[in-house]
Amino acid sequence: MAKKKAERAQAKLCCALFGPSSEDKTMTALRMAKETAENMGVPITIIDIEKPGKEFSAALYEWLKGDTAPVSETTAEIPGDISDETPMEKPAEKPAETPEEKLASLAKTGKAIIAEISSIITSKSPNGVENFREDEKEEAREIIKTVRMNDSGIQTLADLRDLLSEELAEREGALRKAA
Numbered sequence: 448m449a450k451k452k453a454e455r456a457q458a459k460l461c462c463a464l465f466g467p468s469s470e471d472k473t474m475t476a477l478r479m480a481k482e483t484a485e486n487m488g489v490p491i492t493i494i495d496i497e498k499p500g501k502e503f504s505a506a507l508y509e510w511l512k513g514d515t516a517p518v519s520e521t522t523a524e525i526p527g528d529i530s531d532e533t534p535m536e537k538p539a540e541k542p543a544e545t546p547e548e549k550l551a552s553l554a555k556t557g558k559a560i561i562a563e564i565s566s567i568i569t570s571k572s573p574n575g576v577e578n579f580r581e582d583e584k585e586e587a588r589e590i591i592k593t594v595r596m597n598d599s600g601i602q603t604l605a606d607l608r609d610l611l612s613e614e615l616a617e618r619e620g621a622l623r624k625a626a
Contacts, residue, residue, distance in 0.1 A: 557601055564604070
């Protein structure tokens with residue numbers, strides 16, 4: 448049997464970049480991905496979990512390519528053949544949000560999530576029986592009372608909402624099976 452030299456069909460890089468906000472971690476990752484993609488002759492896909500969406504993807508594409516192109520909701524397909532002659536300028540940044548605006552935004556988001564939680568825990572089944580017991584409602588209320596309206600607190604509220612939503616769906620499913 449003839450021996451065949453091994454060839455790498457795929458390459459993966461697992462990398463973590465740490466640093467304070469606005470220190471170009473994303474841009475560093477993009478430059479690393481671009482260089483790797485060019486060397487391998489493959490396209491790259493960018494996903495940024497902090498700024499997902501069309502607006503961010505279009506800005507990235509424009510910045511890397513020099514023009515705009517349609518992109519999906521969460522990713523921008525960046526061809527690996529971007530020339531080094533393309534000027535590497537950062538896209539225009541939005542004016543910074545004042546601390547008061549950020550607090551107001553967090554409070555608005557928090558109130559909306561709390562309203563959703565309230566709707567879930569006070570819901571009733573088609574036969575008029577409450578979906579959650581009083582002790583479960585009180586536990587949810589206690590969590591809400593202890594949460595601060597910051598990024599972490601909003602995430603806690605969102606996690607609670609998602610957990611209660613899943614529980615409600617399970618209970619409704621079990622009720623339908625029993626009927």
